[in-house]
Amino acid sequence: MSEDEFYKRAEVVKLDTLSDVNDIGKPWRYEENGLTVTRTSPWSPPGCHPVGCGLKLYVDDDGKLVKVEGDENNPVTQGRLCPRCVALKDYIYSPARLLHPMKRAREDRGKADKWEQISWDEALDIIKENYERITAEYGRKSIAVFAGTGREGGTFAPYGTMCFGTPNFCYTQSGYACYTPRLAAIAYIAGTTYPEWDYAGALPKRWDDPAYDQTEVLMVWGKAPLESSPDGFFGHAVIDAMRRGTRLIVIDPRVTWLAAHADIHLQLRAGTDTALGMAMLNIIINEGLYDHDFVEYWCYGFDELAERVKEMTPERAAEICDVPVEKIYEAARMYASAKPGAIQWGLAADQKTNGMQQGQVSVALMAITGNLDAPGGQILPGTGAGHNEAGFGFEKGVGADLQAEMIGLAEYPAYCMIILNAQADLMLKALETEEPYPIKMGFYAGNNLMSCTSMEPKRWHDAIVKSLEFCVGLDTFMNPSIEASCDLFLPLATVAERDGTVFTHYAPCTVTAGFMHKAITQGEGKTDYEVCYEIGKKLRPEVWEEFATAKEFMEALRLGKREGGTYFDKVAENVVCQIPVSYYKYERGEMREDGGPGFATPTGRVELWSTAFNQFGEDPLPYYEEPEFGPVDPELMKEYPFILTTGARTIAFFHSEHRQIPYLRELNPDPITEINPAVAKRLGITDGQWVRLTSPFGECVQKARITEAVDEKTIHAQHAWWFPEEDGNEPNLYGNFRSNINNLLPNFHFGKLGFGAPNKCLVCKVEPIAESFDTDMDLIWEKFGELV
Amino acid sequence: MTTYGLLFDYEYCTNCGSCQVSCKEEHAYPVGKTGIKVMTDGPWKIDDEHWNYNHWPIVTDLCDLCPERTNAGREPICVHHCLANIITYGPVEELAQKLAEKPKQFLVVPQFNPIGSREKFVSKKTDTHKAAHIEVEGTGKASYAVHRHDTKVGEIDENEGTVF
Numbered sequence: 001m002s003e004d005e006f007y008k009r010a011e012v013v014k015l016d017t018l019s020d021v022n023d024i025g026k027p028w029r030y031e032e033n034g035l036t037v038t039r040t041s042p043w044s045p046p047g048c049h050p051v052g053c054g055l056k057l058y059v060d061d062d063g064k065l066v067k068v069e070g071d072e073n074n075p076v077t078q079g080r081l082c083p084r085c086v087a088l089k090d091y092i093y094s095p096a097r098l099l100h101p102m103k104r105a106r107e108d109r110g111k112a113d114k115w116e117q118i119s120w121d122e123a124l125d126i127i128k129e130n131y132e133r134i135t136a137e138y139g140r141k142s143i144a145v146f147a148g149t150g151r152e153g154g155t156f157a158p159y160g161t162m163c164f165g166t167p168n169f170c171y172t173q174s175g176y177a178c179y180t181p182r183l184a185a186i187a188y189i190a191g192t193t194y195p196e197w198d199y200a201g202a203l204p205k206r207w208d209d210p211a212y213d214q215t216e217v218l219m220v221w222g223k224a225p226l227e228s229s230p231d232g233f234f235g236h237a238v239i240d241a242m243r244r245g246t247r248l249i250v251i252d253p254r255v256t257w258l259a260a261h262a263d264i265h266l267q268l269r270a271g272t273d274t275a276l277g278m279a280m281l282n283i284i285i286n287e288g289l290y291d292h293d294f295v296e297y298w299c300y301g302f303d304e305l306a307e308r309v310k311e312m313t314p315e316r317a318a319e320i321c322d323v324p325v326e327k328i329y330e331a332a333r334m335y336a337s338a339k340p341g342a343i344q345w346g347l348a349a350d351q352k353t354n355g356m357q358q359g360q361v362s363v364a365l366m367a368i369t370g371n372l373d374a375p376g377g378q379i380l381p382g383t384g385a386g387h388n389e390a391g392f393g394f395e396k397g398v399g400a401d402l403q404a405e406m407i408g409l410a411e412y413p414a415y416c417m418i419i420l421n422a423q424a425d426l427m428l429k430a431l432e433t434e435e436p437y438p439i440k441m442g443f444y445a446g447n448n449l450m451s452c453t454s455m456e457p458k459r460w461h462d463a464i465v466k467s468l469e470f471c472v473g474l475d476t477f478m479n480p481s482i483e484a485s486c487d488l489f490l491p492l493a494t495v496a497e498r499d500g501t502v503f504t505h506y507a508p509c510t511v512t513a514g515f516m517h518k519a520i521t522q523g524e525g526k527t528d529y530e531v532c533y534e535i536g537k538k539l540r541p542e543v544w545e546e547f548a549t550a551k552e553f554m555e556a557l558r559l560g561k562r563e564g565g566t567y568f569d570k571v572a573e574n575v576v577c578q579i580p581v582s583y584y585k586y587e588r589g590e591m592r593e594d595g596g597p598g599f600a601t602p603t604g605r606v607e608l609w610s611t612a613f614n615q616f617g618e619d620p621l622p623y624y625e626e627p628e629f630g631p632v633d634p635e636l637m638k639e640y641p642f643i644l645t646t647g648a649r650t651i652a653f654f655h656s657e658h659r660q661i662p663y664l665r666e667l668n669p670d671p672i673t674e675i676n677p678a679v680a681k682r683l684g685i686t687d688g689q690w691v692r693l694t695s696p697f698g699e700c701v702q703k704a705r706i707t708e709a710v711d712e713k714t715i716h717a718q719h720a721w722w723f724p725e726e727d728g729n730e731p732n733l734y735g736n737f738r739s740n741i742n743n744l745l746p747n748f749h750f751g752k753l754g755f756g757a758p759n760k761c762l763v764c765k766v767e768p769i770a771e772s773f774d775t776d777m778d779l780i781w782e783k784f785g786e787l788v
Numbered sequence: 789m790t791t792y793g794l795l796f797d798y799e800y801c802t803n804c805g806s807c808q809v810s811c812k813e814e815h816a817y818p819v820g821k822t823g824i825k826v827m828t829d830g831p832w833k834i835d836d837e838h839w840n841y842n843h844w845p846i847v848t849d850l851c852d853l854c855p856e857r858t859n860a861g862r863e864p865i866c867v868h869h870c871l872a873n874i875i876t877y878g879p880v881e882e883l884a885q886k887l888a889e890k891p892k893q894f895l896v897v898p899q900f901n902p903i904g905s906r907e908k909f910v911s912k913k914t915d916t917h918k919a920a921h922i923e924v925e926g927t928g929k930a931s932y933a934v935h936r937h938d939t940k941v942g943e944i945d946e947n948e949g950t951v952f
Binding site for chain 1: 800802803804805806808809810812813818819820830831832833839840841843860861862863865867868869870871872873875876877
């Protein structure tokens with residue numbers, strides 16, 4: 001296929017609610033009523049796991065962004081926008097936005113008024129001075145790049161490899177309990193990456209494309225796609241499919257809106273998903289409902305899997321999961337009989353100690369029903385997919401010797417090698433104990449780990465503040481992590497102030513490829529690729545000789561081209577492109593580097609019995625393990641009688657972001673804990689009252705919402721709360737530790753391969769408190785309402 | 789004059805909040821004010837298996853149907869951004885036909901600030917009773933008897949004050 005065809009402007013499918021007066025067919029930049037309109041496809045910031053919705057930015061003669069509107073030229077979003085992008089103007093011109101580099105003395109960490117504005121040149125000099133001093137004494141491995149989630153910086157591996165030359169790029173969530181365990185599961189089992197549900201996103205006529213086969217049944221498993229919409233997938237595509245007759249099975253401990261509208265809702269006890277999946281495999285195999293030909297020709301280890309799942313009878317699973325047994329039968333039969341059927345696996349898979357096994361049973365279900373790489377089933381990325389972002393510049397910038405010293409590599413190769421990341425829990429240990437070696441310098445690549453992505457956040461806070469001699473924060477706003485621990489602040493450009501690329505699911509499972517266009521200049525913010533390039537060139541010019549400009553680096557990293565930025569400029573004019581999709585690639589040798597038919601696994605088949613798991617010392621077959629904290633420990637349950645599940649997303653915020661945007665905060669002013677009405681009555685908690693949640697690891701306070709969305713054994717609590725309107729000085733740190741549900745969640749409770757954490761299946765007790773911490777929305781409006 | 793309205797297919801409203809935030813951006817409404825918001829009913833159980841769980845976008849008295857946009861032939865901004873694509877703008881006659889096509893919809897014709905947009909009060913009454921010029925004399929006493937005519941709890945003498 002020619003390149004021109006690969007990044008071709010997407011065809012448009014007009015929504016019937018869109019007026020005949022519209023902007024379909026307009027170029028990437030045009031004039032309208034005295035305003036310059038720039039069409040763009042945003043990634044970050046503000047945070048978003050890459051989806052690349054269509055956006056039109058209206059700029060006046062003074063260079064001011066005056067309006068933001070959804071772009072109807074995007075084939076998937078079709079003009080629709082979630083509230084975070086609708087409020088983009090308020091994010092960009094917020095009075096709290098930080099637009100210039102700032103420095104602060106190390107002894108002034110935690111003092112909000114000690115920052116002093118400096119130039120980029122001085123900032124780079126300060127980084128160089130500290131880099132040279134620290135690496136001279138401790139080596140480059142003593143630098144940790146702390147990554148967040150979703151934003152471009154979150155996976156910007158070149159910060160580690162090429163910029164600082166350290167093997168220790170690290171996402172600090174215990175057991176990397178977010179996304180990567182699922183990727184690892186399918187990589188090891190089927191030799192591919194994220195198997196997104198086929199929602200016809202890459203097909204020119206979308207749902208009506210002749211190549212598409214309407215999904216009959218979609219099993220939404222441990223995922224809230226409507227609220228987690230930015231996770232590589234436009235969540236409301238589920239609604240589009242429902243309108244076209246797709247029926248749902250929802251597996252979730254909460255009665256989400258989707259669950260309430262599903263044919264079958266399996267409201268299981270949080271953390272027991274693997275037992276449920278094994279029971280569904282048991283039913284589908286026992287009743288002969290699987291795709292016999294696919295299993296015969298394309299799977300490995302079916303008999304062993306069949307033997308293993310015999311032990312998980314539906315009756316046993318019903319007891320473990322606390323779900324009626326007939327519903328398990330019904331769901332397994334419904335999913336297996338659907339042609340095509342699909343699964344959307346969510347974060348819940350990662351957030352349990354044996355999450356890898358849940359990933360394994362999910363892939364097994366997709367495989368034996370013949371839905372892998374089938375239209376309307378699961379899209380599988382072929383050999384051409386992905387940009388090797390994690391490995392970009394690794395050999396040159398880090399080298400084999402230093403790579404071998406990556407924290408956790410020796411103990412957890414299945415974790416560290418697949419994502420080229422230091423193992424999170426062992427990084428915490430290194431910060432605390434200097435074992436295996438000291439960590440002395442830190443860089444936050446668009447990350448607020450103390451509010452969002454670290455468990456026992458006070459422990460991470462103490463370890464970082466104590467250990468790091470120098471720490472740099474890069475962001476759009478101040479946040480508790482930077483306030484507590486950084487000596488240098490660098491401003492980050494928002495999506496409206498930058499160019500760049502955006503690929504759904506970071507590129508390995510690409511449905512659309514989008515391009516960002518700079519529409520305005522605001523302050524001195526830079527993009528991740530510019531910051532990486534400029535710091536890198538300053539510290540290690542020899543590594544960067546091949547790139548004359550930052551844009552050339554971005555073009556090479558994102559598009560694999562070296563055409564001085566002209567290739568980027570050419571394809572970027574298309575704003576959004578549908579990446580050509582094809583099905584049944586394994587029959588044609590398009591799933592393997594050697595071009596042979598089959599899958600990129602040791603046996604060439606989908607390994608229901610996993611060679612890789614076996615090699616890493618893990619059971620090659622799926623097995624169920626009771627959550628460590630739960631009914632398995634009756635003594636513990638006496639003190640902590642509820643199953644605590646956390647972190648379901650809210651559409652108002654991207655994780656810890658957006659709390660200072662009044663229109664968004666208004667949608668969800670306070671941190672919410674969901675409690676069943678019967679429990680609330682028993683404990684004397686009224687709707688809207690504040691409660692204290694306590695686990696064996698810590699406590700926090702949140703505001704109760706009394707709702708049947710959770711059953712009587714379950715408590716759900718929101719995550720990533722801090723309060724930008726409050727005092728930023730230590731120890732308050734914008735109220736960072738008051739409502740932080742991560743206080744209750746542990747480190748060091750991951751699975752055998754180093755992956756997984758019990759974030760969605762812990763235990764807690766809950767008690768009403770007399771105090772109220774209700775957010776004063778008038779204060780939010782007063783502080784952040786007037787844009788600059 | 790054609791009357792325009794909004795047809796809501798609430799079967800698929802997911803409470804994403806895009807309508808509210810879009811409205812506030814378009815009109816620069818402060819915190820606490822909006823032209824549209826979403827109300828929720830549920831989840832509560834209809835029977836052992838099924839849930840009632842509906843969201844309803846409700847237009848307020850600040851909904852003006854986005855005249856700047858609609859005068860230019862475009863749809864109101866909430867219609868444009870609605871993630872579930874459940875809002876249709878158009879003449880009520882056309883929307884009424886669509887309303888008949890499927891259940892779980894409702895049709896609304898909003899009115900902007902209806903009380904505030906009334907004209908200032910001016911009495912329209914012209915033919916009124918004219919007060920008559922008749923001389924009267926005082927009784928010399930004030931009475932507390934307001935509840936029952938036979939319960940005289942006290943009297944005020946105009947010269948001596950209250951007498952019980």
